[in-house]
Amino acid sequence: MGEIIAAKVKSILVYPVKSCRGISVLQAPVTSTGFRWDRQWMIVNENGRMYTQRVEPKLALVQIEFPSEAFVEGWEPSSNSCMVIRAPGMGLLKVSLSKPRAKVDDVSVWEWSGSALDEGAEAAEWFSKYIGKTSRLVRFDSATQTRSTDPDYARGYKTMFSDQYPFLLISQGSLDALNRHLKEPIPIDRFRANIVVEGCKPFSEDLWKDIKVNKLTFSCVKLCSRCKMTTINQQTAVANPEVTETLQGFRSDTILLPNKKPKGQVYMGQNLVWKDCYGGGGNSKVIRLGDPVSVLRQVSSTAEAAA
Incomplete structure (x- = not known):
């Protein structure tokens, strides 16, 4: 037809962070895995298993803010570029958009498991305090990992x-x-x-x-x-x-x-x-x-x- x-x-x-609030944008670069930055981060428990609103509905109140230029095609983060995270009763959490270094193994989302990039102690403490359970913030490592549909x-x-x-x-x-x-x-x-x-x-x-x-x-x-x-x-x-x-x-x-x-x-x-x-x-x-x-x-x- x-x-x-x-x-x-x-x-x-x-x-950007799975199960947290979304960002409404005027435009978004398209990649093979989705819009750029989409679901690139995830909160996991002490066993590396994902947290979602299904079990932790208060994640709905976690607000994510990005530099507006992050949604311009071809933009690359500098060492100062941050994702800013807010939630009721919590201070600001800033997460660098430059790649973190530490890897963590045995991260899982549904049927998939693999390694991811760990966003460090400050992010872990912030989410652990907010959720009330041991938590870490991890980033998908597209350089070494593939998650197939x-x-x-x-x-x-x-x-x-x-x-x-x-x-x-x-x-x-x-x-x-x-x-x-x-x-x-x-x-x-x-x-x-x-x-x-x-x-x-x-x-x-x-x-x-x-x-x-x-x-x-x-x-x-x-x-x-x-x-x-x-x-x-x-x-x-x-x-x-x-x-x-x-x-x-x-x-x-x-x-x-x-x-x-x-x-x-x-x-x-x-x-x-x-x-x-x-x-x-x-x-x-x-x-x-x-x-x-x-x-x-x-x-x-x-x-x-x-x-």
Whole structure:
């Protein structure tokens, strides 16, 4: 099928520290593992296992600040460049964006384990105090480590500390449709999207297989199954099950995917990989607010979507 302009980019969000608050930006450089800086850091327990809001909802209140120039294509940090971290009741934590030196082994996120770069004692003490449990802040070591995406859905691609895939896209129309079912409308921050688009019908993204954002081509590899984090208010860290219960009523696998074996999941949004990430080319590799989103290929119904 031909190229159809279906939507435009409304918001771009980057989450440097897994499960902490995201940063809304005007533009973001695209890499093979996701937006630059996205989920490059993670908080781990004394056994190297990830902490997320599922178990520690107060991570929702941890704010991350970056130099604005960090999202300009080609920018490289100097020895003075820092990520600034804030949380209620805590002093400022500054983490150098220049690579730390110490390595730590046996860091794990879901099924993957490997080594990472340790951000040191000050960051460890800060997060241990805030969470109330022994913690360390670690950085993905892309020089020595690879974390592959599920080959059943996206063979040959990789990510850093995101749950499964490099990018997550949701339409504003889908959020608006959900909010019509909820007693209290919720903002998009519940869904941890990287790209929010507008101008398309609710859940149009279910059908998309290949899309172009500006001049960059992405494959939509899997509907995003939603977890407990969508129930956590990102301003208060308090959970309310209404979101999941409501999605169960019209976005469950039994409803959307009647020909597939039910897994007890609810879905909202599409996981993406950057299709031409290994192809070179001279075009700017940045996504900006307002960029057009074209659909290159789509399925005819949600029942045909990968999930």
